[in-house]
Amino acid sequence: MTEERLVHVPEGLAGSRADTGIAKLLGLSRASVAQMIEDGLVQQNRVVIHKSDSLIADAELRIHLPKPKPPLELVAELVPDLKIVYQDTDIVVVDKPQGVAAHPSVGWDGPSVGGALLALGIQMSTSGVAERQGIVSRLDVGTSGLMVLTKTEIAYSRMKQAFRERTVDKTYHALVQGRPDPTSGTIDAPIGRHPKHEYKFTVSNEGKPSVTHYETLEAFKAASLLEIELETGRTHQIRVHFSAFKHPLVGDSLYGCDPKLAARLGLERQWLHAMKLGFMHPTSGEYVLFESTYPTDLADSLAMLRAE
Numbered sequence: 001m002t003e004e005r006l007v008h009v010p011e012g013l014a015g016s017r018a019d020t021g022i023a024k025l026l027g028l029s030r031a032s033v034a035q036m037i038e039d040g041l042v043q044q045n046r047v048v049i050h051k052s053d054s055l056i057a058d059a060e061l062r063i064h065l066p067k068p069k070p071p072l073e074l075v076a077e078l079v080p081d082l083k084i085v086y087q088d089t090d091i092v093v094v095d096k097p098q099g100v101a102a103h104p105s106v107g108w109d110g111p112s113v114g115g116a117l118l119a120l121g122i123q124m125s126t127s128g129v130a131e132r133q134g135i136v137s138r139l140d141v142g143t144s145g146l147m148v149l150t151k152t153e154i155a156y157s158r159m160k161q162a163f164r165e166r167t168v169d170k171t172y173h174a175l176v177q178g179r180p181d182p183t184s185g186t187i188d189a190p191i192g193r194h195p196k197h198e199y200k201f202t203v204s205n206e207g208k209p210s211v212t213h214y215e216t217l218e219a220f221k222a223a224s225l226l227e228i229e230l231e232t233g234r235t236h237q238i239r240v241h242f243s244a245f246k247h248p249l250v251g252d253s254l255y256g257c258d259p260k261l262a263a264r265l266g267l268e269r270q271w272l273h274a275m276k277l278g279f280m281h282p283t284s285g286e287y288v289l290f291e292s293t294y295p296t297d298l299a300d301s302l303a304m305l306r307a308e
Contacts, residue, residue: 002041002064009044014057018042021055022063031193036066072104072131076119079111084120085146085290090155090283092122092134093148095292098269102138102147104131113147124149125156136160137168137233145172145274146292150282158282163233169278172228173217173294174238175271175302176247177258179224184215187241191234200254201236203244210234212241220305222261223250227275238272250301265301273298 005026013021019034022042026033036042037051041064044056055061081097094113096102101112114131117124124134134149136159150156162168192207194200201207211231218225224247228238236255242248243255251257251267262268278289294302 002066005063005065007061007063009055009057009059009061011057013055016055017051018044018049018053018055019051022061025061026063026065036063041066072106072129074104074112074118074131074133075115077111077115078119079113079116081295082113082116085292086288087122087151090152091148091150091159091281092117093146093277093290096139096144096147096274097295098142098144098297101141103135108141110141113149117149123151125151125153127153127156137163138235139274140236140239140270140272142269143272143274144295144298145272146277146290147274148277148279152283155282159279162279162282166231167279169276169289170230170233170274171276172230172238173273173275174226174228174242175223175250175298175305176226176242177223177250177261178247179219180214180216180226180242180245180247183219183224185213187212187214187245189241189244191237191240201234201240203240208232208234210237210241212237218306221308223305225302239270265304267297267301269297271298271301 007025013025019030019037023030023033034051037049040048042049043062044059079100083095085095086093096113101108101110103112103114126133136150136156139145139147150159188211189203190205190207191201191210192204194202209232213229214226216224217227230237239249239252239255248256249270249272251262252270273294276291281288
């Protein structure tokens with residue numbers, strides 16, 4: 001369903017790229033306007049335009065705006081494999097299984113951490129949009145391991161600040177293809193959205209600063225087990241950096257893994273686990289550290305490599 005809107009190009013936007021100019025004209029994001037143009041929902045003087053076309057002074061724009069999507073809803077749903085590692089009056093730390101989202105999102109109809117906690121009667125802080133209450137950092141659906149959520153407003157504010165200031169210690173283990181050279185080091189490369197794939201990210205000069213430190217723990221014939229410390233926390237950061245480094249994560253089909261190796265190891269997701277999470281407690285001020293162990297699918301695939 002769409003809503004038609006007729007507007008004329010003001011003199012000040014004449015010559016602008018269509019996606020940029022219309023975004024300014026309507027107060028929408030450039031990405032959403034670009035998507036409307038790609039879907040054929042925008043005409044200039046009754047001709048369907050491309051996002052790189054130029055706007056013409058006083059031209060008639062016929063725009064079919066998609067109807068707003070209904071608000072996302074946090075649905076209470078128990079997740080049997082989700083473990084409560086720790087909780088007090090301010091925070092809750094969970095060990096998230098793969099196949100569970102941090103929170104509901106467009107296009108995802110599976111379980112979420114927020115929904116699982118709601119089903120357990122654990123009340124999150126109310127800051128932020130309803131479906132993301134208590135969320136101060138996220139793990140991808142296909143990534144397992146430790147996450148911290150907040151139960152009070154003061155904890156939410158202080159934990160968000162801690163993540164912004166990079167004072168939270170985040171340690172991951174990842175199995176990557178091949179053997180990184182050097183065996184330990186730092187990847188410092190900005191990450192931004194992929195220009196052609198909506199749900200993918202890439203190393204880009206226009207991206208945000210992103211820093212990943214790594215060390216090889218074990219080297220096998222076809223892969224290496226790494227310990228990774230994140231200095232920043234960009235979406236898909238580990239996956240993007242090691243893909244750009246020509247060592248994609250085993251099982252990570254989105255970022256160029258070898259599907260034969262993943263199949264041989266029985267992996268249906270990227271081999272990535274959030275092992276340790278350490279931070280200053282938001283109200284007590286004491287440093288707390290939590291640790292996790294490999295879930296069955298990751299442990300089994302690692303055992304196969306060791307046996308070889």
